[in-house]
Amino acid sequence: MSVEAVAGGAEAVAHGVDLVPVVVLLAAGAFAVPLFKRLGLGSVLGYLAAGLLLGPSGIGLIDDPGSVLAAAELGVVMFLFIIGLEMEPSRLWALRRQIFGLGALQVAICGALLTGFGVLLGFAPAVAFVFGMGFVLTSTAIVMQILGERGELSSQGGQRIVSILLLEDLAIVPLLALIAILAPSGGDESLVSRLTGIAIALGAVGLLIVLGRRIMNPLFSLLASAKLREVMTAAALLVVLGSALLMQVSGLSMAMGAFLAGVLLSTSSFKHQLEADVEPFRGILLGLFFLAVGMSLDLQVVAGHWQIIALAVVGYMAVKALAIYGLARLLKSNHVEALERAAMMSQGGEFAFVLYTTASAAGLIDGPTNAIFTATVIISMVITPCLLIVLRYVTPKSQQSMDGVEIAENLNERILIIGFGRFGQMASQTLLGQGHRLSIIDNDTEMIRVAAQFGFKIYYGDGGRLDILHAAGAANSDLVLICIDDKATATRIAELFRDEFPLVKVMARAFDRVHAIELIKAGVEYQLRETFESAIRFGAQAIEILGATPDEIEAVVEGVRERDRRRFEMQITEDVSALDAANMLLLRNAAEQAREGGITAAPDQIAKTVSDAGIDTGKKGHD
Template sequence: MAAETASHGVDLIPVVTLLAAGVIAVPLFKRFGLDSVLGYLAAGLIIGPFGLGLFTDAQSIIHVAELGVVMFLFVIGLEMRPSRLWGLRSEIMGLGLLQVVLCSALLTFAGMALGYSPSVAFVFGMGFVLTSTAIVFQILNDRGELSTPKGQRIVSILLLEDLAIVPLLAAVAFMAPGAESSDLSSDLMHVAIALGALVALILIGRYLLNPLFKVLAQAGAREVMTAAALLVVLGAALAMQLGGLSMAMGAFLAGVMLSESTFRHQLEADIEPFRGILLGLFFLGVGMALDVNVVVANLPLISFAVVAFMLLKGIGIYAVARLLRSSREEAIERAALMAQGGEFAFVLYAAATTFGVIDAQTNAIFTSTVIISMVLTPFVTMAVNAAATRLTPAAAATSLDGIDAPDGLTGNVLIVGFGRFGQIVSQPLLARGLEVSIIDNDVEMIQAAAEFGFKVYYGDGTRLDILHAAGAENVGAIIVCVDKADVALHIVELAKAEFPLVQVFARAYDRGAALSLIAAGVDYQLRETLESALVFGCYALTKLGVPEPEAEEIMEEVRRRDEQRLAIQQVEGLYGGKQYFQGNRPTPTPLTTPKRTGRSGNAEAEAVLKGSADVGGTAAT
């Protein structure tokens, strides 16, 4: 029976092996100060066909794991609003194009120097020109530099290189034996299909996606929202693939089209876990794909090619950076980071093999050269950074200061909840010119706020991944304005635990909620009706004949006694902290008068607490 179950059950051994390899290798490499990418690559080499032999088909894993790169570009697209992307047009078409042209010329000549024909040398060099988007993005993401100006320049170059794969594949097809006799009408048809897929994707993103997510959000099914996020990413990638374009480019365009959507933070949080796992799986697959037998058999050629190509490409990148007036330090760092080949080289070399431009053995040599360059990249960047720190410590410190607060986020505010309370809180912040991000999970309220010019993003503030996606770690303050006391307490506890350096302010439902928020470590809390009720009471006194100065003095006395009661109740623990909440609606714990203890006892406390009955209502107000 066990054997029968095993024969018909799901084989979990490969899945468990892959997960275990990543879980063991990455923390181990991090412990020794090495990059996580290097950990994945080493783990893949160990468990792959040329290590322990636990896997025999590395390419199938790479094909599946390429979805990690696709999702990474979707997340980058979410950060690239169309206006921001338009602002980078000069970097994309100027810096990116100039770097691709110069490096392709240098590497093609290097390939010819190795004895290859011009067409084969061109294919070899162009595969190496296409930098690994996955590795560069992962390193920049680990450093927190994706949003910095120098990080954005690198992203611009990578976008141009991703676009370059399309004409390169066309060039490979043209170089194929007998390609000159190909049908022109067929080529035009392929171009038309590609343009049609691009236009269809833009129209769907412009007119369909936002209404779709509004309907799903109103349904309140979180798993359906996650499924819809995956559908958008994979559907856009499939559309581009069917049109003969890059899957990664399709995902990036989908992200850009949704970057202005109110559901941006929710989408990013839903995609992030899948992106991280699949990207790690991609690096594992690359490590497995390194054919040790080919490397050993062609060690002099591959060793020379790796060193020569990385050096020449680095020189080309440095020259372009300096020509366009980047600093020497930035030019060196960019050269070290982008000197390797990338994952699109595998696609280009496979197409060249299919069209007969290169043979299988040459493909294996080229692929091994690119993989080794990818493996060496973390070492090269660490060595360059270490040398830069020793040579120019002051400059390194300045750079780190810029990373701590990308895009000028110091002083920004994240508001969670945009009901009647949150709307009023936001007004002085916006009037002062602060950058205010707002999230709420009420779709109707978000639509109503949009009619008055407010940009509110859909998101559940009780989810840590949503807070991260909203940039909570980079703001000056998190202001919790939700109306439910238990939800507010949960958000405050989450924020104080995860972002201890960020100030957290919260709206309190009543006195009991205020005491619970204070116990949770909130930096400031205010009962939602306190100040408005005091102003109302002061006005009533004046209209009943009490002189205005006397009325204001009475109100100040009420405030003072209220603050004393709150402080004493906090110390005495009259409210049971978290036990205060019963169900979804707060239920005040009955107030008990503390006993006297000796001459001093708590006479003053008793007088203050008894004052609650004298000054308008219960102590739970």
């Protein structure tokens, strides 16, 4: 290759897209996050640490974190859109007291206390107000990510936190108006312009509601008729970004616009399609947001003002956490829930950056003060995942309340049921239907109390403990039903009966084929895989819908049962040659059924299909 060609290629690359930052950011997310999750530190901390390493305060591969942060805020926008899709208007209306009651109360109390603490640190009252109110606005991105990873977004505690976050997002509007009033140049003109801005914002919300109710569904119906996936994806992004833009130009947050759009589409028949289209963008951009926050931490500012920053971080987080905990306890939350909410929401958030930047532009705070405030918030965001990890280890396990619950002691019925969940409840019906008297034990006190409301007498006891089994009358029982959904515990209970009460007949619920074999070897009289019978009946109903006669259904079902029984017996004895013969029989049956159905698969293809389904000897955990 000539020198001129090489130079031309280099020049083309120079004028092309600079992929180095993109590759670096993707690599950071791909390696740091799995590592931190494996260490039990969570994905958020992994992103923040990787961002700090890559940013100007680290190795400096990314020298402009502000531009990355601006683009990455779209991740928060898309996250709020997906949350909105799960919040149908009726559900949101049901949360109105938590949003405007609990949320407003928390913002007001925390704002007052943090402002007072800022004054104690030596800031002027107006500056302390800006600092405190910015810190009140919790990081929606961090809290939502943590709740999502834990699967707690739909829990009662999660819903309360989401409600508070929504109110805090709304609070940014009056806070920006107050900054204009407090600014040195503030006057009647500023006040009038801000009131006008609030009116415009309310008008934008009304417009978005009208568009969502009248336009969006017909639009998606029209686009769906084109049957082009990329068009639907483009439309989904248009809705998210368009609603965010509408809110942004009207003075509200982009995240609030996306959330409202999601709520308006939550009852749409295209809800799940929209969620699937937006989700990949949301995940990548939200990770990029955390990376950008980590990159934005200026260690030079921290080093130059470490005393005030350290005092502010500790003081503001402590004051906010205590206020949140006290309010939660006052409103009847239990100790563990209140403590967790306080730890999770004790940090400042991304909307603080907006507030501080606006205050700096208005002349209310200077540049160095803005840098100190921003560093304080970022450090608090970094500390929060660490704080939750520590809390998880130091918080004692919540104790079940024994109110209204009797402990298993001196029970003497001839039939004992261990575990009264869904399986145990159904299994008890036939016994009760014939008039048998039962002793039932379970270790879930809440379930015991609920069962009592329906007339069931359940005793508290752990069936895996020998002393509890003696107290429950196991030695004098004629029959014991092990109905719990914990495989290891069920096997241990069966072994206890085999060793300590060998004359008692035991039946057990099995999780899968391997567990069933374990139970047989532990000496149970009868075991049943929990999904086997329902799956057989489900398949029988399927072929009935497809036109099979009752005789054909009975023959097919009996054939399935017989083949399963023979294979199960062979697996118990671990007769490999017999298993090989059974597998060959299954392959031949599969091939014959395929030919009868008009399927012309090659024998090796059928063999692979049967093997992949877990029919061969080496597979475990299949029914």
